[in-house]
Amino acid sequence: MAYILLGAPGYSETFISAEVHAVRAAGVEVELFAIRKGDGGSRLAQAALVSCALVRRPLKVFTHAFGLGPSYGARAFLAGASAVSLLRDIATFDPDVVHAHFVNLPTAVAVLTADDLGKPATATAHAADFMLERKPGALERRIRRLDHLFAVSAAAFRQLNDRGVSMSEVPHSIVRASFDGVFGETAGLGETAGLGETAGLGETALVDHTCGWLVPPIDPEAVADAIRNMIRSPEEAALRASALRCRIRSEFSPELQATRLIDTWRRLADST
DSSP: OEEEESSSOOGGGHHHHHHHHHHHHTTOOOEEEESOOTTTTSHHHHHHHHHHHHHHOHHHHHHHHHHHOGGGTTHHHHHHHHHHHHHHHHHHHOOSOEEEESTTHHHHHHHHHHHHHTOOEEEEEOSHHHHTOSOHHHHHHHHHTOSEEEESSHHHHHHHHHTTOOGGGSOEEEOOOOOOSHHHHHHHTTOOOEEEOSTTHHHHHTTTTTSSEEEOTTOHHHHHHHHHHHHHOHHHHHHHHHHHHHHHHHHOOHHHHHHHHHHHHHHHHHTO
8 A cells, every 4th residue: 555645644643643553454565655755845845846847757747737637726736746756666666556645635646646557546535635625626626536535424525515526426435533632532531522513523423412512613602511511410421431432442443444444445456
């Protein structure tokens, strides 16, 4: 498996590290390929990357950029240049499938690289990666080039539909994100959780309100009400905390997510 990432997983992306560790533990060889290295996120570094790729393989960069569509704008050239810069290393690794986390630039690079190698491309959609997308047409175009799209909840697929991506035409499935951050640690310790309805995390983890208190996003009053409920009803809070802990362990373990991913990747690899 070749993982295409914007950069090395940060402190807010421990779910990626946990997933990679679980996939490797299941016997799959994984190599990470970062689009950005060092200060690669600066405009100067991006301009240098595009310039270098245009000198080395101008036709390929232009082909990639036009393949992503004019609605992607200048970022199409950044994606094309990034794919050109990574292609040799990824080709040497020779993956069975190319996978990206986040459906913005990493997915654009993944589909371009996979096309060059004749391999399947998959990606995992989260939330901010598509909710903050300012060009819905470009989002739909690159997602439709995937062989399979994973998301952390059904809500994410509904939100993608709302943003103009026809999910009925894109092979997709839910793969739960492993909650190994603050939320997961809180649940693992048996503490009660209040969770916002962002990116379907509430739907994913709290389900029918038996595992905690679900509050709307950006609603301080609702958060305050949830905290008051926890304080006033300690027995109910303990009951919901226990239910949440059991659900996290049964539905959100990295090992379970790895199994779901690997099953799809093997099917795709066998079909090529």
